[in-house]
Amino acid sequence: MDPVPRRATRRRNAERLAPYVLVAPAVLVVVVLRLYPLVLGVNFSFTGDGDSDGTAVGLDNYVTLMGDPLFVGALRNVGLLVALLPVAVAIPGLLATFIYLRVPGHRIFRSVYFFPAVLSPVIVGAIFTLLLAFDGPLNALLGSVGLGPVDWLGDPDVAIFMVVGVHVWATFGMALVVFLAGFATLDTSLLDAARIDGAALPRIIWHVIVPGLSRTIQFVFVTTMIGMLTSMFGLLYVMTSGGPGGATYLPEYYIWIQQGQLxxxxxxxxxxxxxxxxxxxxxxxxxxxxxxxGRED
Known part of the structure; x- marks a missing residue:
């Protein structure tokens, strides 16, 4: 057999295998550190605690969860987070739009908006716990204009909104960066055409920018949701410790209580x-x- 075709065949085979070889380490890490523990956790959820440790108990743990007011309240708060998700995505999206359109001071705003993302949740929680305290500076400011004090972190109807608001403030910088990266793929000719036609800014955003960034918006929606459901423990622990009366419980905080304390x-x-x-x-x-x-648009 001619050695030249043989070498060409080996080269083609190597080129076909190259992507799989490059992806293999990442896949291995995901399988070993993510999927395997996930399967173990699901399997462990069908066993008992205490005297029944390691014994199969079927769906007993899930029945217990559904009968626990704290967990039911945590799921109710998840529904609230999902309802507030469009706001959490719209804020960095609008700010990224203004930066992309080069409003005066846009370079300074880019740095200022991202700064909270580098702070530890514990530090952020401690700062806002002081600001939102019943005798804190925010209530002092309200008192100076004749408004009564608000128990921002002690009122069950208000506390969860405060924690979510602080989380959005502390994390929207990452979504802002993603949106700015998405703007790099936007067709500028469409923006120029909209400006020439005299379209107002709200119409440009709704009819040009939103459809052009549909994939970016999908990505930010999903990652923001995951962050809300899995990255608020530090804020909850420092600001409210799940209170008042379990009003700010989220599933991740409930999981820590059951595992770490009980x-x-x-x-x-x-x-x-x-x-x-x-x-x-x-x-x-x-x-x-x-x-x-996106298809309807």
């Missing part, structure tokens, strides 16, 4: 499994709705 790892695994399923379902629904609206 030593009920199987129940915590069941709660983690429910949280994972909620994220998957909500994420798929969001992507489906956004894709459908």
């Amino acid at each position: 030593n009920r790892p199987a129940l915590a695994s069941a709660a983690a499994t429910v949280l994972f399923l909620v994220m998957v379902v909500v994420g798929l629904l969001q992507v489906s709705v956004l894709r459908r609206s």
Whole structure:
């Protein structure tokens, strides 16, 4: 056999295998550090705690969760987070739009907006706990203009909104960077045509920028949702510790309480499994709705 075709065949085979070889380490890390622990956690959720440790108990842990007012309240708060998600995405999206359109001072705003993202959640929580205290500076400012003090972190109807608001403030810088990267793929000729036609800024945003950034918006929606459901523990722990009366409980805080304080790892695994399923379902629904609206536009 001619050695030249043989070398060409080996080269083609190597080129076909190259992508798989390059991806293999990342896939291995995901399987070993993500998927395998996930499977173990789901399996562990069907076992018991305490005297029944390691014993199969079927769906008992899930029945216990559904009968626990704290966990039910945590799921209710998840619904609130999903309802507030468009606001959490719209804020960095609008700010990125203004920066992209080069409003005066846009370079300074780019740095200022990203700064909170580098702060530790514990530091952010400590700062806002002082600001929002009943005798803190915010209530002092309200008192100076004749408005009564508000128990920002002690009122069950207000506390969860404060924690979510602080989380959005502390994390929207990352979404802002993603939006700015998405603007690099936007067709500038469409913006120029809209300006020439005299379109107002709201119409430019709705009819040009939003359709052009549909994939970026989908990505930010999903990542922001995941961040809300899995990255608020530090703020909750410092600002409210789940209170008042469990009003600011979220599944991740409930999981920590069951695992870290009450030593009920199987129940915590069941709660983690429910949280994972909620994220998957909500994420798929969001992507489906956004894709459908993108096709309609």
